[in-house]
Amino acid sequence: MNCNATIGAMRTRVVSALALLLVFAVGSLDAAEHPSLAKARALYNAVDFDGAIAAAEVARVDPASADAATLVIARAHLERYRLRNGDQLSRGLGDYAQVGRVSELDDERGLFSSS
Numbered sequence: 001m002n003c004n005a006t007i008g009a010m011r012t013r014v015v016s017a018l019a020l021l022l023v024f025a026v027g028s029l030d031a032a033e034h035p036s037l038a039k040a041r042a043l044y045n046a047v048d049f050d051g052a053i054a055a056a057e058v059a060r061v062d063p064a065s066a067d068a069a070t071l072v073i074a075r076a077h078l079e080r081y082r083l084r085n086g087d088q089l090s091r092g093l094g095d096y097a098q099v100g101r102v103s104e105l106d107d108e109r110g111l112f113s114s115s
Contacts, residue, residue, distance in 0.1 A: 034065040040072045049076040049083075 040055035053076045060069035082089065 032064070034059040034062045034069070037062075037065045037069050037072070040069065044072055044076055044079075047079075049080040052076045 036055045037059035040052045040059055043049075043055055044052035053073050056069040056072040056076070059065045060073070062069075
């Protein structure tokens with residue numbers, strides 16, 4: 001009796017079954033996605049950030065899609081800001097990085113204080 005052949009065949013069957021189960025599980029997750037979330041992602045990828053934000057707001061009502069929709073909204077806001085104000089942001093960050101003791105200077109001059 002060849003026990004190794006039986007164990008090898010069993011491993012192959014188990015691995016194949018697990019792989020098939022994984023494929024169906026991932027496929028069902030995509031199928032359960034809120035239609036507005038899919039639209040928001042497509043609009044984001046098409047660089048229509050205002051449209052992506054609007055579609056994601058609709059998807060955010062669904063608790064299953066709320067986190068993903070909020071992520072699309074946050075990224076779209078950041079990208080929209082970067083496109084509109086990117087040069088100013090880059091210059092400001094570059095200047096800020098050149099100052100050695102930023103937090104000490106801020107404290108000395110009372111910048112960013114709550115009072």
